[in-house]
Structures are given as C-alpha cells and as structure tokens.
Amino acid sequence: MTLADIELPISYEWGRNHALLFSPALATRLAELHAEYGRPDCIAMPLPITDGRLMLTADILTATEPGGYLHEMWQHADMSVLLPAVEVVPIAEALALLPVDGE
C-alpha cells in the first residue's frame, strides 16, 4: 500500500498507528522543498531503517493540512511522483526495521 491508496486527510489516531517508508532520494527532494517553503524551527526528520530507506510516523501527514508547518512544502510537491513512492505500513512493521539504538 502506498500513499496513493490512502484517502487524505488522515486522522491523528490512524497516523500514530502507521508509518511512511520512502527512499533517500525522495527524502532529499522533500528536504529541498522544506528548505524553500518550510520553517527552520519545525522540521520533519525521517529515521533511517535497516533496509536503506527512511521512516516517519504517518501522523506527520496531519502537518501537511492547511495551517500545518508542512503545508506549503506539501503544496509544492509533485503528488504524481510522491504519493506512489511512499509505502504505508503498520507502525509495528516499521519499528521492526529500526536499527538498535547504540550507546
């Protein structure tokens, strides 16, 4: 399942129970958009997972709604590229892919 299969906006509760997985290349593009349209004191920072991709909890999507700190960035993203490129999984599956925290 990808973001293209999800009806937006999502609820906060649903978002807490799901995660978004995507490639470093897409993360780089989103970071560029945030640098241009976002604010430096509110950032989305994905976490690397063991298969080389990155992860965010899906509740971050609530910040893309009007008024949210990711809204402007989201508005400027190419949805035809972004939505199918983001895999949506239950949060437990994503947490299983997190590296073990070191010291």
Added chain:
Amino acid sequence: MNPRTLRPGKTGFNPKSISGLVAYWPLSEAAETSNVTALDASGSGLNLTSTGALSEPGRDGYGRLLSVAGSQWNPSPARLSRGTQNATPEWNANATGWSVAFWVRTDLAYNSTGTSSTAANIVFESTAGGNMQNVRFSGGTPALGFQSLSTRCYFSDGSFAGGILTGPMTDTTPQGQWTHMAFVANPSALSYTVYRNGTVFQSYSYASGKVLADFSSGIACTIQWPGTIDEIVVYNRTLTASEVGRLAGIPSRPAAASTLHPDCRSWISRVLAAGGSVSSTTAAAVSQFCNAIDAAGIRNKFYRLNLFCGTSDASLNAVRTPLYLGPSLSGAIYGNTTDTNVNFVAGDYAETGASGGLTGNGSTKSLQTGIRPDQMPTGFESNVHLAAYRRTAGNGQALLGSYYFHTSIATDKHNYELALDGGVLGRESGAQVPVGSSYPRFTLATRSSSSSMFAYANGTAGMENSNALAVAAFGIPFTVFARNLVTGAPPTAGSYGATFHTTSTLGGYSIGASMSPAQVSAYTAAMQAFQAALSRNV
C-alpha cells in the same frame, strides 16, 4: 493624502503570522475629508479606494472604515473598492476554503430613516461563472453578518435569491462596543463557522458547491449603515479556532493584567511573536509558577525551563517556547529561543486534562533545545540539575539528554541524561529515584559536587550516588524526548543524532544549576501546582 505607516493589528497581533493571508486592510490611514486609499498590508497589493469622507475613529482611535458620524445616517454611502474588477480571481475558495474577519461596532439603532433593504453594509464580492457571489455583512437581503435593526446574523451565498444556510441566528452584540467577527468556510466539511470575539458563535452546513468562489473585486460598502468596521483580514483557507482567537486578541488578554510576573509577560510576548497564543487561565498559572520560583529564591537555578503549555496550534508555537531562557530575565540566554520541533504534530499535544502535555512516540519525535553543556556557566559539570515532569511512564527511555560516548575509553561516557528511574550527570551511571516511585512523576537529578548526585521523584530523594565526575562538559546539545548522541572521538559538537526516544507524556523540563533538598522541594511544589492549575493530574 499620505497614509500612515501601517502597523500590526489593534490587538497587537500581526495577521501576517498566520499563513494564507490574502488581504489585510488595517485601515490606519489618516483621517481625511476626501477619498482615501486603504493600503493592503498583506503584500497582495489589493489596495482599495474610498468614496466619501471617512472620519470616524477606529478601534485604536485613528483607523476607521464605513461609518456615519453623529446621530444621522451618512447621506453618502461610504465605499471601499478596487475600482475595477480583477479578471483573475485571487484564489479558488471552493478548493481551499476561506476566512474573513474584522472588528465591528454598531453605533445607532436602526430607525425609520432607513429600511431593511438599505441596511447592507460590507460586501466581499466577485463574479464567478456569471453568478454574482459575495459575502454581505448585514443587510435586508440574505447576507453574512449582522445588522443593527434586529440584531440578527444572516448567511447567504450572496446570490440575493435566498440563503444557502438556515438562519437568521440570534445576535446579542451590544451597540457601541467593538466586537470581533470571523467567518470561516470549510469546503471539505461543507460548513461555515461564525466566531464572535474568538469563540464559536454558530456553525452551519451547506450544500456542495455553495461556497464563495473567489475574491476578484475586493470589498465594498455600498449602503448607509450606522456603525464602523475596522481591521479587515481575508485568508485563502479555513482558519482554526486558535487562529481566529489570535485575530480576536485573545492572546492579548493576559497582557491586560499588569500583575503578571515579568517572566510570564516575557514568555507571552515570545509566544505571540512565534505565532502562538495563551489563554488567560494559562497566563495566570504561569505567573503563579514564576512567583513561587521567585519566593523560593531559585530563579537563578534555571538556564532553561519549558512548561509545555499554551494554546494548541498546528506548529506547536506556544508549546515550543520556553518560559526561562537563562538564569535571569535580562541576562544571558542559552540555546535556541524556541525548541525546534522534530516530527511532533498538533495531535501530540493537549494543554489540559488527563492527557495534558506533549507526548513522544518512542521513535522519531524530539525537541532540539540548542543548549550545550560546554556553553553553560563555568563549573556546570559539578553544579547541574536536569528535570522533567513525566506524566506517563512510557517506555522508560530518555526524557532529555546530551551524550558523548568516547569509544576508545569504555568507561569515559560523558552523559547528561534523565531516563529510566534516575539521572546521569557527567559520567556513565547515575543516581536513582526511590524504588517504587509512581506516576505522574516529577523527576529531578542534581549534582552539587564532583562526587555527589541525587535523583528525586516528586520531591523525595533516592540514595546518594558518589561516583566521581568523569570529565568536563562537551558540545552536544540537549534534546528532549530523546538524547542526542555522538559516538567516537574527540568530543566535539559534530554530527549527533537523537536516540533512545521516549513515549512518555511530559509536562515540562528544565536544565540548570544544582539544587539543595529544600530547593528541590520548592521547585516540585511549584511544578505540581502549575500542573494542577491546568487540570493535569499530579
């Protein structure tokens, strides 16, 4: 005429700090007896030109719009308009929603001089698909707003053929008083919400497609009306209740109470500058906390303190604004002026109640403070406290921390951290809170010398930890809801990452100098009283 310099709104709040601003007419031009150009302060360039003399003072005594003076109807309709209609709509409100807000004062009772059909007042008009659509403020025809005749509000799509919403609704706005009105359309919910003085007044649903399409011709007041309108803002999206409250000056209400503690007033002003807002209840609670800290003589023990309070908004602007940024109000400041939000969203925060506080998720969410151990006052490593109000147990990971792990020296772990059941201050192991301490738990760890650490839970100390301090402080900033970690050598401020994220709900944190048992007791009492004031169980 020479318009005066445009200023932030009469509430002291700048509408530009809310995103989506399309037009902002402060109406602070100098009084004139001839036509006036009302400048659009939003940057959109939607300047308007008046027809007729406008001389009534506005809310601040010099801005004003659309009024009659004295006891008679204005014989000439006052009007502000763009002159020509814009061929290109400002935006598609059907897709994005819209919000309009302004201040209004009705001055005279509607009398026999006028008729209901001539009571129309302010019109946000446009043409869309050949069908005139507008938002009318007051009027005998179905309109959006209220009129002084019957003190009623009307809603309409402005087609003049009948309202799209049921009404009228009762309006009890008294004459002669400034009232803030906001009209918010939410296309995704097919609803209109009317706010008066920042609180929801009425809500309506409407049929699909019946929403203002665009704003191509600006605003106009075409017919006499016994009142004054001021400080008009238009947004191209659906404002939240919090944002409407800020426009209505709710954030400024606490400032009216000159008895608020100076630290509290400073905090409120910084919250407002960050785009947040504060209720009067919270302001009073924060001020009381400040007074308690002063009374205990421990204000200088805090290099940074954040109580995680303030009205919720999409960017958590209030929550991220620390109350204390240094050991005094006017002295040195440590760290970022606001905590940088990493992945938190509005749903993670509730100001009051059983779930009050900010809640981590154990994997991605943290706050970056920017405050570094090596930038603290000299001797910080032997004169330090860390504290966090841990409202839920969570997963037991780090509440806040700054950690440098020198891999080549296994015992050389330079750690400042609150986690699990205690705190670590300048070495690899730390002091523990008393066994069996319950939640909510105000956890505080303090080191008062190179060989003495204590950890407290709700003011009760655990066993002393006399392990010697490892080494000097280092340059890894503190993060909250996790700990920033660098592994390797040397201990610089290089590339660090947040690890050991907590799932706890926190009601505040502090970083500062060491405290005696009596000082910890006083701080705990002040913190618990503050939590209770926000209906957070303690």
